[in-house]
Amino acid sequence: MFRQAVARPTADNIGQAEEETLHLKVGGIACSFCVTTLEKAVGRLPGVAEVHVNLAHEEVLIRYRPALLEPSRIGQTIREIGYTVRDPRKVQAFEEEERRLGRERLRLITAASFAVLSLAMMAHMWLGAPASRYPVPLLVLALVTVLGPGREILRMAWGSIRRGILNQHVLLEFAALSGLAGGILGMFEATVPGADFLAVTVFVTTYHLLSGYVSLVVRTKSSQAVRRLMRLQPDTATVIREGREMEIALANVRVGDLVRVRPGERVPVDGVVRKGTSSVDEALVTGEPLPVDKGEGDSVTGGSMNLTGSLSIEATAEMGDSFLAKVTRYVEEARALKPSILQLVDRVLGIFVPAVLAAAALTLIAWVGITWTAAGHPDLVSAVLATLAVLVMGYPCALGMATPLAMIRGAGRAAEHGILMRSADAFQVMSDVRRVVLDKTGTITQGRPQVVEVRTHGVDDDDLVRMAAAVEALSEHPLGRAIVKAAAERGLDLPGVNDFVALPGVGVEGRVCGKLVRVVRPTAAHDSGIPGLAALDQDRVRLESMGRTVVAVMVDDEVQGLVAIGDALRADAVAAVHLLKARGIEPVMVTGDNARAARTVADQVGIERVVAEVLPEGKAAKVRELQAGGVRVMVVGDGINDAPALTQADVGVAMGAGTDIAIEAADVVLVGGRLTALAQAIDIGKESFTKTRQNIFLAFALNGAGIPLAAVGLLHPIWAMVTMLLSVTLVLANSFGDGLTRRQGRI
Numbered sequence: 253m254f255r256q257a258v259a260r261p262t263a264d265n266i267g268q269a270e271e272e273t274l275h276l277k278v279g280g281i282a283c284s285f286c287v288t289t290l291e292k293a294v295g296r297l298p299g300v301a302e303v304h305v306n307l308a309h310e311e312v313l314i315r316y317r318p319a320l321l322e323p324s325r326i327g328q329t330i331r332e333i334g335y336t337v338r339d340p341r342k343v344q345a346f347e348e349e350e351r352r353l354g355r356e357r358l359r360l361i362t363a364a365s366f367a368v369l370s371l372a373m374m375a376h377m378w379l380g381a382p383a384s385r386y387p388v389p390l391l392v393l394a395l396v397t398v399l400g401p402g403r404e405i406l407r408m409a410w411g412s413i414r415r416g417i418l419n420q421h422v423l424l425e426f427a428a429l430s431g432l433a434g435g436i437l438g439m440f441e442a443t444v445p446g447a448d449f450l451a452v453t454v455f456v457t458t459y460h461l462l463s464g465y466v467s468l469v470v471r472t473k474s475s476q477a478v479r480r481l482m483r484l485q486p487d488t489a490t491v492i493r494e495g496r497e498m499e500i501a502l503a504n505v506r507v508g509d510l511v512r513v514r515p516g517e518r519v520p521v522d523g524v525v526r527k528g529t530s531s532v533d534e535a536l537v538t539g540e541p542l543p544v545d546k547g548e549g550d551s552v553t554g555g556s557m558n559l560t561g562s563l564s565i566e567a568t569a570e571m572g573d574s575f576l577a578k579v580t581r582y583v584e585e586a587r588a589l590k591p592s593i594l595q596l597v598d599r600v601l602g603i604f605v606p607a608v609l610a611a612a613a614l615t616l617i618a619w620v621g622i623t624w625t626a627a628g629h630p631d632l633v634s635a636v637l638a639t640l641a642v643l644v645m646g647y648p649c650a651l652g653m654a655t656p657l658a659m660i661r662g663a664g665r666a667a668e669h670g671i672l673m674r675s676a677d678a679f680q681v682m683s684d685v686r687r688v689v690l691d692k693t694g695t696i697t698q699g700r701p702q703v704v705e706v707r708t709h710g711v712d713d714d715d716l717v718r719m720a721a722a723v724e725a726l727s728e729h730p731l732g733r734a735i736v737k738a739a740a741e742r743g744l745d746l747p748g749v750n751d752f753v754a755l756p757g758v759g760v761e762g763r764v765c766g767k768l769v770r771v772v773r774p775t776a777a778h779d780s781g782i783p784g785l786a787a788l789d790q791d792r793v794r795l796e797s798m799g800r801t802v803v804a805v806m807v808d809d810e811v812q813g814l815v816a817i818g819d820a821l822r823a824d825a826v827a828a829v830h831l832l833k834a835r836g837i838e839p840v841m842v843t844g845d846n847a848r849a850a851r852t853v854a855d856q857v858g859i860e861r862v863v864a865e866v867l868p869e870g871k872a873a874k875v876r877e878l879q880a881g882g883v884r885v886m887v888v889g890d891g892i893n894d895a896p897a898l899t900q901a902d903v904g905v906a907m908g909a910g911t912d913i914a915i916e917a918a919d920v921v922l923v924g925g926r927l928t929a930l931a932q933a934i935d936i937g938k939e940s941f942t943k944t945r946q947n948i949f950l951a952f953a954l955n956g957a958g959i960p961l962a963a964v965g966l967l968h969p970i971w972a973m974v975t976m977l978l979s980v981t982l983v984l985a986n987s988f989g990d991g992l993t994r995r996q997g998r999i
Contacts, residue, residue: 271301274314274323279336279352280408280464281310286335292417293333297321333415334408360465363401363458366393370454377447387439390450394435398428402457418605424460426609427643428453431969434636445637452644452969459976485555485574489520492564503571513563521554522574523565530561531729543730545773559728560754608646608959615639615963634965641962644972645955662940669932671922678919680944681902682937684884688832688930689875689897692843692853694890695907695927697819701730703738704800704820707791708813714744716813719769720805722746723762727754731801734817735771759803770806774814788814798852825857828927833858835934842866842874842897871897888930889918903937905930947983954979 281287287305290312295303299320304313314326327337370393373386398406409421431453438446488499492510502520505511510526513519519532531543534556543559546552552565554574571577619635666673673679693699706713721739724732725746739746752762759772774792788804792814795802800816822828829839840861841854850864863874871887875897878885887894887901898904898918906918907925922929958975961967967975 270318271315272318272323274316274326276312276314276327276330277338278305278310278312278330279338280334281305289333289412289417289421290330290335293329293412293415294326296415297326297329300326333411333417334404334421356461356465359401359404360458360461363397363454363461366397366401367454367458369393370451374447374451387435387446387450390447390454391432391435391439394428394432394450394453397454397457398432401461402428405457405460418609421460423605423608423643423646424456426612427456427640430636430640430643431456434640437636441633448637448969449640452640456644485571486518486520490514505567505570507567507570509567511565511567513558513565515558515560515562517558519552519554519556519558519563519565521565521567521571522569523552523554523567525550525552525563526566527564528562530563531559533557533559533730604646608643611646611959611963612639612642615642618963619965637969638963638965641967641969641972642959644969645958645962645967645975662936662943666933666936669929669936670926671920671929671933671936673920673933673936678903678933679937679940681884682934683941685837685886685903685934686883687838687840687878687885689840689842689878689885689887689901690859691889691894692841692850693819695822695888696825696841696853696857697821699819699890701734701801701817701819703734703815704818705795705816706813707788707795707816709788709811711807711812713813714742716805717742717815718744718746719764719767719807720771720803720815722749722764723752723760723769723771725749726752726762727760729760731803731817732760732771735803735815738815767808768806771803771815772806774802774804797848821853821856822925822927824926824928828930829857829859831928831931835931837934840878842871844871872900875900886930886934888927905933943987946986950982950986951979954982 278290281290290305291303294300294312294314297316299317300314301317302313302315305311312330316323316326330337370390373390377386405421406425409425412418412422431449431451434449435446435453438449485502487502489502489505489509490497490499490512491505492512497512505521509521511521511523515530525546525548527548529545529547532546532552533543534553546563551568552563554569616635616639619638620630620632623629623631623634662673662679690696703717706717708716717735717739721736721744724735726749727733736746747764749762749764752760754760755770755772759770761768761770761772763769788811792802795814795816798816798818800818803815803817804811805813805815832839838861839859840863841850841859842863843850844864844866847862847864850862854860854862866874871894875885875887879902884902886903886905887897888905888907889895889898890907894906898906903920904918905920905922907922907927920933922933954975958967958972962972
């Protein structure tokens, strides 16, 4: 279990207990009732300060005082109320998730089979078959259903009752056990319709299993971001000890060890370069596609890719304190602390079960009292039937389906526009989004380095690009590939190259048609006093001020031109920002890039608010600042560095061409990479939320009318079940049909 100390006792605070954080993966969280159950059960333990439950990702974050409470007791309490607990660092394997889904599917199929058999028996009796033929078979089916597929529900209900918690499991078992009691009574008392009672027991248990299974199907496809993050870091490292290289497990690398990293290998540890030069792809840290030149004294990050030269790196952090480990914790905690946006249903469900149980108790008392007073003896059969009808009528089946059905319907519409909705929460929060945080590289821009401008001195542009591309064609550097691509787009034929040499940290050189051609950093040419650079200096300053990466092209020791490499805006970036503003939403750019480049891009697309040079943990903190006062914030990104912010946001949106980590951490994925799809996603989310509210109204309209009718004896338990089915049917029809809303034509 992930434990993080947040306070340490000192001589000044000896009377104050140390607080620690316990982060758990809890299986079986199906609905808002489960969230409330966990919060109450854990929150009542001595020493617990805070409990945060995330419904979408089945995660719980607890702040507690270890002096008063052992973490093992927290886990035991959660298990006792019927949920499973596992270490969040041990990401559940796909095969294990599928096995769990298979087990729940088998439970549902088994219960559904019993329900079909029960319905067939009841239908036969309704058609005139003797009622005495079916009580025993129905009793067997009811007992097998409750103690077989429904055994886990019974255990969870008992665990909740022991702690004074009333939830949907308790409500179900009241109805199921009341049905069993009525059925058994009917076997000895001819006036009691025992078959009706027993059939209700089978039906309500099956519906409960159906609700849980639907919820599990949605959650089985949940995030695997942590596992993907840790896969970026190699399992082993080549360490230099006593002059010899040896390969050891990454967990055994210690601070101060010297680690060898060859070209094409991932850097295994966070550290400082002690020997060698190379270009390193650190996109996972900065989100920027361009590699960074590294030399002695420069820091490197574990998980980044070494591209060209060999490096000797002194480890400055152990595996548990590495950048990737920290990002993993940021993702986990941000996700567990993510604000719940299922408030609409939560407020109702908080009092729903106690109200139904109270109504059932009052019904029983009223029937016994009134019939005893009127007839001189209580009418227990009518009292029990009315009470059971109230319990059946009050079971929140349609209410529990209101949100997932609206989500499924909205997801289908979204898919038509290339939008993948991965979370039910995303639909409901869209209505309240007031700020959208946009990353720069790969989100507003295309995320692909390309030649954006060529400036020459005394030569033709095509000739300069041809010579530079000829040399760079032998290089593996991303900047070189951008130049080669530019030559291809211009239709240029590349001449042959002799004497090619890579200059680590500087550039490349080679002989083209007998001339020595070098493509290097401008500072390298300036430091060497190469002529021709001064004439292009103003262009260099201008291009660099625009956030471009500039290389100088030298021919026979004379600078003949500059090639500026940048990242072009997405074609629809300006339109996307305009659409957001038209909906009253403020766009905000938060990027790890430098302030000058960020401001330039922001001005081009019409964004006023910019926060630049922000690291991953800073992005999540900035999102929390923007959420102050209850403001709903959407975050759009594509890189690993965006993952903490995506999970912290009320809605995280990943570009379809982004990294797996960003996509897995997000609630919404723009599959086609169209930024204008943001506005479409918001519109679909708003309409889906409207559908959810309508579904809730429909569910409560029937339940609200049905409970009083059941209480006065005008609604038999079987007809209560039929009414519940009608409620579900109406919710289904409204979710997938035109329902009660009209298309607004906004999308």
